[in-house]
Amino acid sequence: MTVRVGVIGGGQLARMMIAPAVELGLDLRVLAEADGMSARLAATAVGDYRDLETVRAFARDVDVVTFDHEHVPQRVLRALVADGVQVHPGPDALQYAQDKLVMRARLTELGVPQPDWAAVRDADQLQRFVDDHGGGAVVKTPRGGYDGKGVRVVHGGDEAADWFAALADGDALLAEELVPFTRELAQQVARRHSGEMVAYPVVETVQRDGVCAEVIAPAPGVGGRLAELAEGIGRTIAEGVGVTGMLAVELFETDDERILVNELAMRPHNSGHWSQDGAVTGQFEQHLRAVADLPLGGTEPREDWTVMINILGGPADGALEDRLAQAMTAHPSAKIHTYGKSPRPGRKVGHVNVAGADLDDVVYVARAAAARFL
Structure with missing residues (x-):
């Protein structure tokens, strides 16, 4: 059937x-x-x-x-x-991707490394947190934020006054330690309801204006202990929250080679688009396998490197289809995925994947193909 x-x-x-x-x-x-x-x-x-x-x-x-x-x-x-x-994922799991305060509390219970954090309900509480953390903090709205929305770096409690004023009785904002990270990573894990689990290589993500712009898979220079740690964190969270389907764990890497959990997504995620053309099983197929309770597929890379570049905004004249043919002609090794959206500034309208043996060459071709749409 x-x-x-x-x-x-x-x-x-x-x-x-x-x-x-x-x-x-x-x-x-x-x-x-x-x-x-x-x-x-x-x-x-x-x-x-x-x-x-x-x-x-x-x-x-x-x-x-x-x-x-x-x-x-x-x-x-x-x-x-x-x-x-x-x-799938069920509400008991999905709540941790819907509410960042609930997520932080559960990750604390699981003993997962993460930034110091607190629930703050007014400017005075936020000011105390800022004072205790070197004069700065990241403030987030617990629900609804994505792609940099609902996130603010502050250096004083009054800098989130408008958000506090909009809170319902009993609600709070999330204050987090301002982490001095060297780069951002992402770890993807897939889990079936039966408990079978597979992990993808940890990747490096590059954000611009709060939006993921590039992904390099696997993350350069990540191997051995750090790769095992990232995978272990992903598996611990997937098991600990009981997720079914794809789980993306966004991570900060610090200059002393620690990694801290930033946020979670319980679905296919921008950091995994590279796997469509760069892994044995792409994340979209894997998610469907997991939620339909089918055996999970291999996660091994098909090439040494895969680079994903988001197409953000698109051409001002809206002629995305014309640019597609130009990009395909100029860069036949690039795999171009479009979303059927009308271009507008900052909007994700597609992405480019390029895979190969030489990272510099792969990055160049991926960026050049994506630039055809600007």
Whole structure:
């Protein structure tokens, strides 16, 4: 019997699940937020993922529900589980990707290395945290932030006054130690409900304006103890929160070769796009295998190096399709993935993957191909 996988969210992550679903013989269905979204080829319903009855109606026609994003409310997720729907990752796991304060508390329980942190409810509490941590801190809204949104570096308690004013009674902001990191890394792990788990090589990520711009796989200079530590952290978190599907653990590497957990994502993630063309099993196929409870695939790199470059913004005239042909002609070794989105400043409209034996050459070709879209 064909397994029907329902994806809530019609963005590019759902779009990139379509091809591997076909190859695995799965019936992929998508609940999109609006008409014409990236995953429109598989959109079988359009509606509000925050509305319980809309989601319930969608879930009736699938065997398992998974996600393109982590924003479906807990009340909706738990109602689906109560209805007997298979939800992967489930609400007990997904809460740690939805609320950064809940995440920090659970990582503390698991003994995972992370920045010092505190829940702060007013400017005085934030000021005390800043004073105790060298005069600076990172303040985050616990819910809803991504790609640099909901994150602010502060040096005084009054610099988050507007956020405090918007808090509901009993709510708090997250204050974190301002980590002097040397670079950012990411560790991906896939886990089946049965407990089978596989890990990908740790990668280096480069952020610009809070958005992931480049990924190098594997991370240069990471091997031995550091690679084992990153994988161990990923496996500990995946097991400790009971995630099913892909888990991405964003990490800081410090100058004394420590690594600290920054944030979590429980779905395919930008840091894993390289695996589409650079690993034995890409992250989108792996996620589907995991949520459908199929045996997990190999995670070994196909080449010495793979570099992923995000296409951010796209051409001002909107002629993305014209630039695609130019990039393919100029750089035939580049694998170009577009998201079916209209270009606008800062928007992710696609990415480029290039793999090969020489890192300098791979980086050059990937950047040159992506530059064709600017």
